[in-house]
Amino acid sequence: MQSPDSAVPDGxxxxxxxxxxxxGTPEPDRVYTIxxxxxxxxxxxxxxxxxxxNPSGHQVCDFWAFCAENLGEHLxxxxxxxxxxxxxxxxxxxxxxxxxxxxxxxxEDTSPGVHDTIVACCxxxxxxxxxxxxxxxxxxxxxxxxxxxxxxRAPRVPAPFNIWMNVPIAPDGGTRFAPPVSRPGDVIRMRxxxxxxxxxxxxxxxxxxxxxxxxxxxxxxxxxxxx
Amino acid sequence: MQSPDSAVPDGxxxxxxxxxxxxGTPEPDRVYTIxxxxxxxxxxxxxxxxxxxNPSGHQVCDFWAFCAENLGEHLxxxxxxxxxxxxxxxxxxxxxxxxxxxxxxxxEDTSPGVHDTIVACCxxxxxxxxxxxxxxxxxxxxxxxxxxxxxxRAPRVPAPFNIWMNVPIAPDGGTRFAPPVSRPGDVIRMRxxxxxxxxxxxxxxxxxxxxxxxxxxxxxxxxxxxx
Numbered sequence: 115m116q117s118p119d120s121a122v123p124d125g126x127x128x129x130x131x132x133x134x135x136x137x138g139t140p141e142p143d144r145v146y147t148i149x150x151x152x153x154x155x156x157x158x159x160x161x162x163x164x165x166x167x168n169p170s171g172h173q174v175c176d177f178w179a180f181c182a183e184n185l186g187e188h189l190x191x192x193x194x195x196x197x198x199x200x201x202x203x204x205x206x207x208x209x210x211x212x213x214x215x216x217x218x219x220x221x222e223d224t225s226p227g228v229h230d231t232i233v234a235c236c237x238x239x240x241x242x243x244x245x246x247x248x249x250x251x252x253x254x255x256x257x258x259x260x261x262x263x264x265x266x267r268a269p270r271v272p273a274p275f276n277i278w279m280n281v282p283i284a285p286d287g288g289t290r291f292a293p294p295v296s297r298p299g300d301v302i303r304m305r306x307x308x309x310x311x312x313x314x315x316x317x318x319x320x321x322x323x324x325x326x327x328x329x330x331x332x333x334x335x336x337x338x339x340x341x
Numbered sequence: 342m343q344s345p346d347s348a349v350p351d352g353x354x355x356x357x358x359x360x361x362x363x364x365g366t367p368e369p370d371r372v373y374t375i376x377x378x379x380x381x382x383x384x385x386x387x388x389x390x391x392x393x394x395n396p397s398g399h400q401v402c403d404f405w406a407f408c409a410e411n412l413g414e415h416l417x418x419x420x421x422x423x424x425x426x427x428x429x430x431x432x433x434x435x436x437x438x439x440x441x442x443x444x445x446x447x448x449e450d451t452s453p454g455v456h457d458t459i460v461a462c463c464x465x466x467x468x469x470x471x472x473x474x475x476x477x478x479x480x481x482x483x484x485x486x487x488x489x490x491x492x493x494r495a496p497r498v499p500a501p502f503n504i505w506m507n508v509p510i511a512p513d514g515g516t517r518f519a520p521p522v523s524r525p526g527d528v529i530r531m532r533x534x535x536x537x538x539x540x541x542x543x544x545x546x547x548x549x550x551x552x553x554x555x556x557x558x559x560x561x562x563x564x565x566x567x568x
Contacts, residue, residue: 117411117413117414118413118414118438118439118440119413119496184344186344186345186346186497187344187345190461190500191419192418192459192460192461192500193461195459195460195461195508195516196460196461196467196516199515199516199517200513200514200515200516201459201510201514201516202513202514211345212345212461212498213345213466214464214466214467214470215466232419232422232428232459233419233422233423234417234419234420234422234423234439237441239440239441239442240423240441243441269346270497271439273417273419273500281422283428283510285512286427286429287427287428287429288426288427289422289423289426289427289428290426
């Protein structure tokens with residue numbers, strides 16, 4: 115098990131082969147595919163729009179965004195909660211950093227709007243807890259790998275914006291992992307408010323129902339639209 | 342505004358004068374007072390019990406704990422949510438780190454058990470947003486100062502365990518800052534499961550009702566009980 119801030123993954127997968135370019139700069143309007151269980155980082159300029167697509171409808175996207183000029187500043191869900199007065203970001207909402215700076219604005223969400231902003235991404239320790247003895251693909255390592263293949267070092271693994279992830283909170287505070295309520299082809303579009311590095315992981319969780327009941331983790335797609 | 346990971350506070354207060362000893366080691370069973378609006382760090386050995394006391398009943402304690410041997414490993418509320426299946430830690434629950442290691446176990450809670458685990462601590466940027474033009478005491482800086490005066494550097498400002506803080510979540514996901522439901526003299530006791538540095542901040546928030554309606558932020562007290 116790595117130190118929590120290590121940029122070295124606990125294990126590796128095909129994320130190491132998926133860099134979209136040497137520094138993560140995308141070709142506008144091209145549809146990129148994130149292989150099942152893998153992660154990709156993309157460099158976004160202010161004004162560009164990131165479109166994330168859920169082809170199967172049941173695949174969760176663990177999502178992070180770091181300020182391009184200082185990777186220590188990044189989206190922070192704990193700050194988003196105060197900023198929005200809600201745990202569910204919706205169209206028109208800006209997602210803020212750990213310095214409370216608006217970094218991305220949600221401009222379209224075709225899903226019912228059920229996303230998670232309270233649980234950590236899956237990691238090596240999580241699969242150990244769940245009884246997995248060997249290496250299991252995980253979102254923390256996907257983040258580390260996706261950053262490293264475009265020449266960057268994730269300074270840590272922030273709590274993610276878990277797009278399409280369904281973690282209902284009961285009146286007594288109880289939480290559970292439920293299948294997504296999103297639908298095939300659902301799309302979320304976010305406008306970049308300040309230059310950023312976004313990272314998307316097609317969550318490999320197959321030991322809970324969080325990526326759908328009885329289905330294998332699937333692919334995701336994304337497109338960067340120029341301003 | 343500092344870089345988010347800076348150990349240098351955006352301003353200072355009496356937290357710089359409140360170190361309980363050179364390295365934060367406490368005198369067992371002594372009652373220490375945390376001045377209103379200030380923070381203190383304390384070194385805890387495995388087996389020791391930390392008792393935090395809320396004399397007024399309406400004062401929130403922003404709380405952090407770092408592993409003594411690696412400050413990069415610390416309590417993480419996003420990991421706690423998965424571990425507990427709840428946003429409300431209660432008696433018998435262990436609070437885990439960003440490596441999912443149990444660090445503290447709640448062994449007593451005389452309050453109704455309403456604590457917050459989803460919002461960031463207050464910081465310089467937060468008071469700017471609320472319209473404060475000069476420096477305002479804040480929990481992020483209290484953490485930085487409390488660590489520095491015992492010779493340590495907080496590697497970042499993790500999302501805190503906000504003891505007695507009342508942030509109700511509505512069925513639609515909406516959150517708000519409400520006065521605490523704790524009562525004068527309420528106590529929470531936590532057993533140390535692995536050597537740790539705990540930091541407590543008597544939250545100086547006086548621009549919302551989070552430390553009570555129409556009352557000034559107050560003191561907190563704590564005691565370390567030997568195993």
